[in-house]
């Protein structure tokens with residue numbers, strides 16, 4: 001089978017091993033096929049809200065694995081998915097709000113581990129997680145071509161996590177894996193918000209929000225550079 005892209009390989013690595021993995025928004029099901037083919041997971045459920053991708057997933061699964069190893073499920077999030085206690089959950093390649101909506105199902109609380117890879121609005125997702133009893137245990141980044149993607153490992157503890165506003169955007173220092181890709185990601189964030197801050201300030205507006213983000217990013221960049229030395 002085709003190799004996973006660096007982004008999906010990061011999610012693959014963070015999922016580790018287990019019995020059942022559920023990939024919500026599986027599209028072509030490359031991730032669960034690789035996890036089960038490699039023996040990392042015994043079984044998988046590949047689900048998607050749209051029939052087209054799910055049909056493509058079913059074809060790929062038939063070609064790659066014996067019948068029954070991976071089942072497909074047409075479902076909005078976890079709604080129709082028959083989960084089991086201690087399953088692993090992957091939700092990748094969607095906007096942060098869509099990922100948060102999948103995690104708002106009661107079924108998500110039964111996961112041993114969820115690996116989430118939001119494409120946008122990470123701050124909304126972190127806010128949802130920290131205010132709804134989920135802990136983000138690690139965050140990792142990887143570059144793929146010109147882009148840098150990040151994924152987070154999450155567990156349900158039932159306890160909310162206190163946070164500073166900048167941490168919604170940057171994540172928590174203690175969860176962040178230090179790597180050159182993560183440093184680059186922080187630098188890009190810093191550059192984007194410094195440009196916004198400067199532009200607002202030039203036009204006489206209130207740049208305090210972006211200034212706060214820039215200063216927080218500077219502290220995190222210093223920390224990660226120190227760790228990478």
Ligand SMILES: C[S@@+](CC[C@H](N)C(=O)[O-])C[C@H]1O[C@@H](n2cnc3c(N)ncnc32)[C@H](O)[C@@H]1O
Nearest residue numbers: 024025026027048049050053075076077092093
């Ligand atoms: C951009 S693709 C990402 C595919 C794959 N997970 C990846 O990361 O490469 C997003 C997929 O999520 C599906 N999707 C979006 N919202 C969904 C939802 N609420 N429940 C299930 N699938 C959803 C879309 O139909 C699409 O196939």
